[in-house]
C-alpha cells in the first residue's frame with residue numbers, strides 16, 4: 001500500500017506521513033471505526049477536506065480517520081425544509097444542492113472548501129452569513145463514552161469562528177441538520193461588498209442563483225475558492241479578525257476599519273431643562289471587530305510577501321491568506337505566521353489568533 005501523506009490531503013499541501021490511515025465511507029463504518037480508534041491509546045485525528053489544518057512535517061504516529069460518508073436527505077416542516085447531510089459530504093456541494101432545490105439560508109456560504117462535518121467546528125462564515133444561522137442539530141459521537149448523541153445550538157455555543165467543538169469537546173460529527181426556507185430568493189443581503197457587487201442595497205433579497213454566482217466570483221477574485229490559482233494553496237484566512245475593547249480600537253489610526261459587535265446606541269436627545277433617567281446605560285461600549293488584513297498590511301507586510309529562503313508566502317490577492325508557493329514545509333509556514341504576528345504585535349500591541357487547527361506540534 002502506498003504511504004499516505006498529510007501534504008496530499010490538505011489544501012495548504014504541508015504535513016508528514018500518516019502511520020495508520022482509514023477512510024470509512026458508510027455511517028456505520030465511520031461510527032465503528034471512530035469508537036474503535038478513540039477508545040485506544042494511540043493518537044487519532046478526524047480529517048475532512050483538510051482545508052483548515054496546518055500539519056507538522058513529522059510522521060503522525062497514530063490513526064487518521066478520513067471521513068468519506070456522503071448523502072443529503074430532506075423533509076418538509078411547515079415553511080421550512082429540514083436538510084440532513086452526512087459529515088463527509090462536500091459543504092459546497094450541499095450549498096449548490098440547496099440553491100438548485102430553491103432552498104434559501106446558506107447561499108452566501110458558497111465556495112467554502114471542506115466537508116459538512118467540519119462546518120460546525122469553527123462555525124464557518126462569510127459574506128454576512130454563518131453556519132449557526134440555519135443550524136438545527138447534529139449527530140455526534142463523544143470521544144469519551146463512544147455514545148451517539150444529538151447536539152443542538154445550546155450545546156454548541158457558536159461564536160465568531162468557534163464553537164464548543166473547537167474549544168475542547170472532542171468527538172466525531174456524523175451528520176448535520178439545517179432548517180432552510182422554501183424560496184426563489186435569498187435571505188436579505190447583509191454584507192456591503194456583496195450588495196455592491198449585486199447592485200442592490202443591504203437588506204434586499206435577490207435570486208438565489210445570483211447570490212451564489214456573485215459570491216463565487218468575489219471569492220475567486222481573492223483566491224478564496226479552491227482552483228488552480230496558486231493563491232488558493234492555503235487554509236483560507238490564516239488569522240481571525242481580532243475582537244478588542246472599544247477603548248483599544250480608538251487608539252488605532254483613524255482609517256482602521258472597525259465593526260462594533262452590537263449596533264451603536266442610538267443617541268438620546270434630552271430637551272434642555274428636562275430631567276432624564278439614563279436607566280439601562282451600563283457605560284460599556286460594545287467590543288469592536290478589527291480587520292486582521294488591514295493590521296497586517298499596515299504593519300508592513302504587503303500582499304505577495306515572503307521571507308528570504310522560505311517557500312511559504314502571503315497571497316498576492318489577500319494579506320490574510322498564507323500560501324504554499326511550492327514545496328513549503330510546515331516549519332516555513334509557521335515561521336512566516338510568527339513573523340507576521342510579531343510585526344502586528346510590535347506595531348499595534350494586538351496579538352493575532354490563528355484560525356486553523358495545528359496538528360502534530362508540541
Ligand SMILES: Cc1cc2nc3c(=O)[nH]c(=O)nc-3n(C[C@H](O)[C@H](O)[C@H](O)COP(=O)(O)OP(=O)(O)OC[C@H]3O[C@@H](n4cnc5c(N)ncnc54)[C@H](O)[C@@H]3O)c2cc1C
Nearest residue numbers: 048049050051052113114115117118124125126173235236
Ligand atoms: C481557499 C479557502 C477558503 C476558505 N474560506 C473560508 C471562509 O470563507 N469561511 C470559513 O469559515 N472558513 C473558510 N476556510 C476554512 C475551511 O474551509 C473551513 O474551516 C472548513 O469548514 C474546513 O473543513 P474541512 O472538512 O476541510 O476540515 P479539516 O481541515 O479537515 O478539519 C478542520 C477541523 O475540523 C475537525 N473535523 C473535520 N471533520 C470532522 C468531523 N466529521 N467530526 C469532528 N471533527 C471534524 C478536524 O479534526 C479539524 O480539527 C477556507 C479554506 C480555504 C482553503
